[in-house]
Amino acid sequence: QVQFVESGGGLVQPGGSLRLSCAASGFTFSLGSMSWFRQALGKEREWVAGISTTGSSTTYADSVKGRFTISRDNAKNTMYLQMNSLKPEDTAVYYCNRAVWSDRQYWGQGTQVTVSS
Numbered sequence: 001q002v003q004f005v006e007s008g009g010g011l012v013q014p015g016g017s018l019r020l021s022c023a024a025s026g027f028t029f030s031l032g033s034m035s036w037f038r039q040a041l042g043k044e045r046e047w048v049a050g051i052s053t054t055g056s057s058t059t060y061a062d063s064v065k066g067r068f069t070i071s072r073d074n075a076k077n078t079m080y081l082q083m084n085s086l087k088p089e090d091t092a093v094y095y096c097n098r099a100v101w102s103d104r105q106y107w108g109q110g111t112q113v114t115v116s117s
Helices: none
Strands: 003-007 010-012 018-025 034-039 046-051 058-060 068-073 078-083 092-098 111-115
Touching: 003 092, 018 034, 018 092, 018 111, 034 068, 034 078, 046 068, 046 078, 058 068, 078 092
Parallel strands: 010 111
Antiparallel strands: 003 018, 018 078, 034 046, 034 092, 046 058, 068 078, 092 111
16 A cells, blocks of 8 residues: 655756655655655666655765755655756656665656756
């Protein structure tokens, strides 16, 4: 019954911004570190950002550091990814999931982010 529903993607010009949302259910959200992932066409899924249970600690892939901000609202079982200064290389389907490898059993549909002029 673990489910993730990603939303907020769309088409944006280089340099633009988007905020993605991830609604989680089926587990105790507040007890789990979470991550955002992305998968570009023809590429492997890669880790983008992570956040601790309370949101006090965050970490980012070098490719997005300084541009993306991960956050969470445990009262709403929701995680967010604020993406600024978007680049064409950020084009991908973005997914959310639990941060711990062994806890990643289910994946949502993801949300498409396309950065193009």
